[in-house]
Amino acid sequence: MTHAALRLGATPADLAHAARLLADGRLVAFPTETVYGLGADARNGAAVAALYAAKGRPSFNPLIAHLPDTAAVRRHVIWTDTAERLAAAFWPGPLTLVLPLGPDHGIAGLVTAGLPTLAVRVPAHPTAQALLRAFGGPVAAPSANPSGRISPTTAGHVLAGLGDRIAAVVDDGPCAVGLESTIVGLDGPPTLLRPGGLAAEAIEAVLGAPLARPAQTETPTAPGQLLSHYAPAATVRLNAEAAKPGEVLLGFGPMACDLNLSATGDLAEAAANLFTHLHSLDATGRPIAVAPVPDTGLGRAINDRLHRAAAPRP
Structure with a gap:
């Protein structure tokens, strides 16, 4: 028998309740500045397996571990000077770094999809920060939606997609950035693995050098790299000057x-x-045409999501 998810607020008592659910191996959705994430204890293999099952997410697609600060991140990965520079500039914020796992990382293998690296982020949203501190450990949290579908920016979106598959959602209003984090790989030359809510140009300005671009592979090395992703139920037509x-x-x-x-x-x-x-447009049940968006700055991340939304479905 399935039960509807609890809808919690952002009060200290509600966040303590959410932290207890996470500690018990349950799934809790919560807001970040980018999108709502679906959280599970990243050290608990059974909880992470339940997260993959709730989303219908392929187990070869790795997850991001969310932590409250750089000191907490450093317990799980091999830290580098480049990571320190980027963290000092952009954390907390919409930047995910992919780093080699540390020797005593304690992270469940499903989080990394068996890779020797871990994607880590320190979110800026005050409610996410408060929940992570109340929980006291790494929280694996992909977007809180069925795999491949449109990412959620409100608690209502979460409940519509996953309401009978999770324990609770922490509702603290709409997300401000609305695009997932930018992902940079640091297990080699700094590489843009996914454009997102932080413009690549800002990262390159701190590095003083351009980011490398990854070679195309069939298996994702970071979240958000599947060809068909962020997709509505309706078909999507890009670069439309007018609707048909x-x-x-x-x-x-x-x-x-x-x-x-x-x-x-x-x-x-x-x-x-x-x-x-x-x-909103998907709820009309009609095909969606999308006008051109400039491919500069945050436009690159917007176009990345739109191209994946419009890609042929598996």
Whole structure:
């Protein structure tokens, strides 16, 4: 028999309840500045297996471990000077670093999908911070949605997709950034593994050098690399100047459309609106046409998500 997830608030008592559920091996969704994450104790193999099952996520697709600060991160990975520079510049925030596992990392093998590296992030959202500190350990947390579908930016999105498969969701309103974190691999030359809520140009400015781009492989080396991902149930057509009969149009900039990512052409506003607007248009049951978005700054991450949403479904 399945039960609907508890809807908790962001009070200290509710966060203590959420932390106890995590400690008991249960699944708890919570807000970050990027999207809502689905949390499980990253040291508990059974809990992580339940997370993969709840999402329907392929077990070869690794997860991100969330921790409250750099000191906590360093207990699980081999830290480097480059990691220190990026962490000092961008943590807490929408940046994930992939580093070699430390000798006594304690992380369940399913989190890393058997890889010798771990993706780690220190989220900036105060409620995520408070939950991580209340829990006191690493929390594996992919986006809180069925695998491959549109990422959730509200607790309502989480409950609609996973409400009968998880223990609770911590509801603290909509997410501000609205795009998943940028992922940089540091187990070799600094490499952009996934564009996201932090522009690659900002990272490159701190490094003083361009980020490498990964070779294409069939098996993901970081989350969010599957070709078909972030997808609505409806088909998605990109670079549309107007809607065809029967379509709904997701616009950008000043134009006639059903919903607009940003009527003023602001890429940060567009990123924050992307998944929320896709959820709304998908609810119409009609095919979705999407206007062109500039491929610069945060536009690269927006276009990455749109191309994966429009890719052929497996």
